Amino acid sequence: MRIAMIAPIAWRTPPRHYGPWEAVTSLLTEGLVELGVDVTLFATQDSLTSATLDGVVPAPYCEDASIDAKVWEYRQLAHVFAQAGQFDLIHNQADFPAHAFSGLVDTPMVTTIHGLSSDRILPMYKPFENRIHYVAISEADRHPQLRYTATIHHGIATDDFPCNPAGGEDLLYFGRIHPDKGTREAIEVAQRTARRLHIYGPVQDHAYYEREVLPRIDGNRVVYHGAVGGVVRREALSNTYALLHLINFDEPFGLSVVEAMACGTPVIAVGRGAMPEIITHAMTGFLVDDVEGAIAAVGLIDTLNREAVSAAVSRNFSVERMAQDYLRLYRSILEEIR
Structure with missing residues (x-):
């Protein structure tokens, strides 16, 4: 089986710091290679993979800043689809632009929808739903x-996020940094529970x-560290009391939520979007309605077992499980067309 994996080009695959779509693309690619699948990863030329890397995007x-997103997205797609006949299946991780090419080739195609940003993009999804196999990343994110x-x-x-049974005393x-993600609400919870808060992530809404x-960052009780990756990311997620995920939108999934729980860190999240699919209330964290609920949940964190939190991730959210699920999907699609 030969798979063409199309990565986004906003960030390197895998990303150095931020880049959730690129991170998932990398994890799946490496997981499929481990299963013996012949994968060609179409990504930026600086990407790292054990698969075959094919890239035209510098x-x-x-x-x-010299890379024009629209120009190079379509340059990459033209490069991929010119080779479509060499592959058994094309797996698109880079949103809807690839759909414009799908009717020009016979190769079956899968698109993982990493969250529909707006109904305004439906015209590049709805007309192609009988040609392209859409995969939702959570039941909550399925568009009706x-x-x-x-x-x-x-x-x-x-294995990259080992359990830390001790955790820490600070909140995370x-x-x-965006109103959708509840940065301000997290600060309020930390201040009202008299715990230090560490903030990590890129500023998206300046x-x-x-x-x-x-105005609330003082370098002592509220500390902003910027976007981080690698060992620093793991230590941030691991050496903490609880992760605050007080979202104001329907989160499609939430990689940092799963990574934190893998480290044994419980998550306090507003119960919107995929959160009820990821967090088991009062076992791996707490699902709350608002800031008041989150404040109450901070007082219950010590009732949770960090090893049990981590074990739940190993059972349900491993890259091995994800790769097996996609491989089964690929096989079922190819069997249908034989």
Whole structure:
């Protein structure tokens, strides 16, 4: 089986720091290679993989201002689809632009939908639903107007996030700085529970950051560390009391939530989007309605067993499980067309 894996080009695959779509693409690619699948990863030329790397994009557009996103996205797609006949299946991880090419080739195609940002993009999804096999990353993220072939939860490399039974005393916010992600709410919970808060992630909404976040950062009780990856990311997720994920939107999945739980860190999350699919209330964390509920949940964290939190991730959200799920999907698609 030969698979063409199309990665996004906003960041390197895998990302150096931030880049959830690229992170999942990398994890799945490596998991499939481990299962003996012949994968060609189409990604930026600086990407790292044990699969075959094929890239025409010199660098990620979020890291190099000379890279025009639209120009190079379509340059990459033209490069991929010119070779479509060499592959048994094309797996698109890079949103809807690839759909424009799908009717020009016979190779079956899968698109993992990493969250529909707006109904305005449905015109590049709905007309292609009988040609392309759509995969939702959570049941909560299935759009009622679209036809899906499967729901496959993301998986992580659990060995990269070993359980820390001791944890820490401080609270953690991990994600982009944006009102959707509840940065201000996390700060309020930390202040009202008299715990230090560490904030990690890129600033996505600068006006929000300057208005709601920056005035509350004092370098002591509220500390902002920026976007991090690698060992620093793991230590941040591991050496903490609880992760605050007080979202104001329907989160499609939440990689940092799973990574934190793999480290044994319980998560306090607003119960929207995929959170009830990821967090088992009062076992791996707490699902709350608002800031008041989150404050109450902080007082219950010591009732949870960090080893049990970590074990739940190993059972349900490993990269091995994710790769097996996708391999079964590929095989079922190819069997249908034989």
